[in-house]
Amino acid sequence: MKQLNIGIIGYKFMGRAHSNAWKKASLFFDIPFQPVLKVACGRHRDSLMEFAKKWGWEETETDWRRLIERDDIDVIDIATPQHLHAEIAMAAAKAGKHLFCEKPLAMTSAEAETMLQVCKHSGVTHYLNHNYRRVPAIALAKRMIADGLIGNIYHWRAAYQQDWITDPNFPLTWQLQRELAQAGPQWDLNSHCVDLAHYLVGQITDVTALTRRFIDQRPLAVEGAMGNLKAEAAGYGMGEVTVEDAALMLVNFENGAVGSFEATRFANGRKNKLSFEIYGSEGAITFDLERMNELQYFSTRDPDGLRGFRTLLATDENHPYIKHWWPAGHIIGYEHTFIHAAADFVTALGSGTAIKPDFADGIAILKVLEAGLKSATERKTIRVE
Structure with missing residues (x-):
């Protein structure tokens, strides 16, 4: 099975929930790619290292921009507070990364519309995680x-x-x-x-x-x-x-x-x-x-x-x-x-x-x-x- 390398930004409540999901998805579902917990990113190196070790992330990074620049990352998982979503999502989309983003999507609908346009122009898949639909x-x-x-x-x-x-x-x-x-x-x-x-x-x-x-x-x-x-x-x-x-x-x-x-x-x-x-x-x-x-x-x-x-x-x-x-x-x-x-x-x-839901729904x-x-x-x- 082909690997799908995940880079997650944020490692607290949602970071834990998302990590568990990436680890378990292929164990219970017949999916086309094997998610790989490649890089975890956060501000505080010590607590980030502890998180990565516990959940099985291969590497850590404290600068999300360096994470997005990596050629070996396929998906950026945004598990940060919403005021950070837009900048991260647009930079990741421009770098050709698919997006798995926590809700709410953005600080304003105008900001979210710009995010959607960047995703459309880049041709990346964008998902907004309103998990209760599931x-x-x-x-x-x-x-x-x-x-x-x-x-x-x-x-x-x-x-x-x-x-x-x-x-x-x-x-x-x-x-x-x-x-x-x-x-x-x-x-x-x-x-x-x-x-x-x-x-x-x-x-x-x-x-x-x-x-x-x-x-x-x-x-x-x-x-x-x-x-x-x-x-x-x-x-x-x-x-x-x-x-x-x-x-x-x-x-x-x-x-x-x-x-x-x-x-x-x-x-x-x-x-x-x-x-x-x-x-x-x-x-x-x-x-x-x-x-x-x-x-x-x-x-x-x-x-x-x-x-x-x-x-x-x-x-x-x-x-x-x-x-x-x-x-x-x-x-x-x-x-x-x-x-x-x-x-x-x-x-x-x-x-x-x-x-669904995607950024348009957001x-x-x-x-x-x-x-x-x-x-x-x-x-x-x-x-x-």
């Missing part, structure tokens, strides 16, 4: 909707809830600074929800939104030599939070459906709860990431007296992706969605076909998110360009 239960929901099992869609309702910054003493990390993150949960969390809405329901035409910041100042964060954040920031002073803590949107879809979105980091007790509900003329589908192997399905075609939501355990061989894993009833987890993405990406490279998502922020500021409905 949850088997969600892919099953897509198939059920396409088969008409819930009829014409009337309602979409999504919520992405976390609680990791409810403590006022949580430090001012990059996620809370507009110059590095662009926005708060509207960018980080609602990007996932909008992608799923586009995937399952359709394009969004207009947005009415509000945002709220609950804590205006936080202790300054200090990064140590090993790249670790010092959580106890007492004595380092206070800094301004410049993004929202919660965002809510009401939307209209092109197909006539209506929808709502809630994204917050202030939902105590919710660690990573992504849920959605879809209601149609002949049934309904609901999903909760905290029970990611399950799909709730209601059908109006069931006999009177026997109607109700039924639980579908998406672990049968005929469910998306599952035939590559374990016997029915043996559940899979969050990390498997990244493996599915890696396998699909390598397969797309082998066949010369596109993979632009469409960002335009909805931007419309939401503008609506919240101007206190009026904003049409999505």
